[in-house]
Amino acid sequence: MERNIKVSIIEDDDTIRNGYTFLIGNSEGYEVVSAYCSYDSAAHTIAADKPDVILLDIEMPGINGIDAIPRLKKLLPNAFILILTVYESEKLIFEALGNGASGYLTKNTPSAKIIESIKEVRDGGGPMSINIAKMVIKSFQKNQESPLSKRETQILEQISDGKSRSQIARELFIDLETVRSHIKNIYIKLDVNSRADAIKAARQNRFI
Amino acid sequence: MERNIKVSIIEDDDTIRNGYTFLIGNSEGYEVVSAYCSYDSAAHTIAADKPDVILLDIEMPGINGIDAIPRLKKLLPNAFILILTVYESEKLIFEALGNGASGYLTKNTPSAKIIESIKEVRDGGGPMSINIAKMVIKSFQKNQESPLSKRETQILEQISDGKSRSQIARELFIDLETVRSHIKNIYIKLDVNSRADAIKAARQNRFI
DNA sequence: AATAAAATCCCCCTATCGGGGGGATAATCT
DNA sequence: AGATTATCCCCCCGATAGGGGGATTTTATT
Structure with missing residues (x-):
């Protein structure tokens, strides 16, 4: 059997954090190695946890999720970061992806999709919520009514x-x-x- | 009950085209209004078919899929275009999306995912195969080891x-x-x- | 066949810019 | 302590950008 996918969670809301911990911890093949309420509290010990995937919130006390991405990448170059947030602003999405996040899910994402997405990032994929994918694709699309020849x-x-x-x-x-x-x-x-x-x-x- | 999603297919391989036609035609809520083997043969009549979604191949005789996108968009400004191809080259993907495609699936995509993706583009989403999403996300990510300050x-x-x-x-x-x-x-x-x-x-x- | 739009090329002008060279100093980080 | 970074200073000169003024031909679209 393959070894479990090790997951760390960084999320300030106690209820949500505990919810995810429970959800993932009880899924076959997954294991929550740590759960923190902020980047600051995770900084010193998360490297030792050796997670494969980090679930990261954006709105947080202290260093926010966007700025935490490059720091986490430095601490854990091989870990994949999956953003899990309520924000759907284009700016945040592109900043998060630009900083090195491998996926971006919104919090209304069904549990099964979250579990599946964790596996997907671990395998090098790039899971996105429907609305996020829409914005990402839109960002590639040229304006059809350009005045330029x-x-x-x-x-x-x-x-x-x-x-x-x-x-x-x-x-x-x-x-x-x-x-x-x-x-x-x-x-x-x-x-x-x-x-x-x-x-x-x-x-x-x-x-x- | 909602009305069926009208789908047009443009794909040069007879077997594949017939396969998709059968698959989609037999799915509840979907309807294949036309199936063509090239853009050229579709050009004159596809506007009258009034599809909601166009499944488009890339490699085709005559005008290829990439160049067909803006033309189709002109003929059917409200139709969504979903690329269904074997190609995973970054260049093609970005050209397709830049030209106005709303989604990009590779041909190894399971039937259920194709059906689901048709609905997703119709609803304004941006479905992508896992590998495509990966490349798209990668295209946003900056290199962390830049020599520049x-x-x-x-x-x-x-x-x-x-x-x-x-x-x-x-x-x-x-x-x-x-x-x-x-x-x-x-x-x-x-x-x-x-x-x-x-x-x-x-x-x-x-x-x- | 006629009109419009796009693509091509030509001349004038001058202030600014870009890139090559040679430095120095103070602040930060490690 | 030593390295990197950010800041500023001088020389030179050919090329560039942007502002004028045009014209002609090819390609679409009607």
């Missing part, structure tokens, strides 16, 4: 890669003046007058 | 926003020469000698 979009993308006019001209096999002309039109359409502003406007509206 | 990372991020040295200096309330100095160090650490190359190297290694 294909060529303009392409050139603006190169500009956002830090390329100069002449570099772009060379790569697209067009004249430097043509690039200039396109950039002028991009600026007019986006109502800006600098690269930085064009990139900002285009990213905000997901034209690139 | 916090300040350097911050400045490189501003550079990737297209900002000039003086602009960065102003925004960070530091001297222009300090910014210059940081950029020099960034270039040394990344072994590059231009903004474009620095951005490229940093993005490739997910330092920013």
Whole structure:
């Protein structure tokens, strides 16, 4: 038989923490090695617990969950972090994932899905609640109603890669003046007058 | 009772297409309104089928699935597109999602999950296979072992926003020469000698 | 066939920028 | 104590960006 998946829980609400501990502890193949009410109280001992997966809340006294992620990663480079929170804000989700969280579940997630997700992160997967997946996918989707033409979009993308006019001209096999002309039109359409502003406007509206 | 979810299938392999048609057609609450073997053959009539969800393959004769997405979106702005393919390449996934696909499943997905995912996209969700979710999440995660210091990372991020040295200096309330100095160090650490190359190297290694 | 939109190229101008070189100093962290 | 980081200073110069003013051709769309 395979060894149990070792889970640590960091969650400030006593009721919820105990609930998860009970739920996971009673699931076949799972084992709760520790449960803390904050990152601060976990910091000194969690490395010794050697969890495979850490269930992490975001709203917490002291160091919040988002900032705890990189610290936990440093203490336990091989542990996977699964965020379990009520927050569905885009900013928090992307910060959490950017900091190294491997999954993001909201607290209305059914017990069975939580148990399944713990296994999934341990196996290198990336479980997400439906709403989270939706936001994540949305973040990839370009705006279909861009005022920019294909060529303009392409050139603006190169500009956002830090390329100069002449570099772009060379790569697209067009004249430097043509690039200039396109950039002028991009600026007019986006109502800006600098690269930085064009990139900002285009990213905000997901034209690139 | 709610009305059936109308599904269109675009898939070139006869066996697979017929298999999906049978599977979905026999599921309670689902209805296959049409099944095509290519985008080209679907183009003229699919709008009249008024599907809620389009199951789309990527490898196909004629216009491929990736390029078909924006066209389908134009024909059926309210339909959701669910990619069902064997490909797990990062490039294809991000292109598909960027073009407007709402979900991405690989062909080893169990039948029940496919049926469930169709409902999920129809409801605005973003279903993904485990491996896909993993890649998507990975794409958000920064490299924890960046050689760049916090300040350097911050400045490189501003550079990737297209900002000039003086602009960065102003925004960070530091001297222009300090910014210059940081950029020099960034270039040394990344072994590059231009903004474009620095951005490229940093993005490739997910330092920013 | 006609109109519009997109893509291509050409000239003027000048202040700013970017990258290469050479340093120094104080603050932090380890 | 030593290393890293963040800050600031000087030199140089060619390339760049953005502001004007245009024109022509190709490609869609009607």
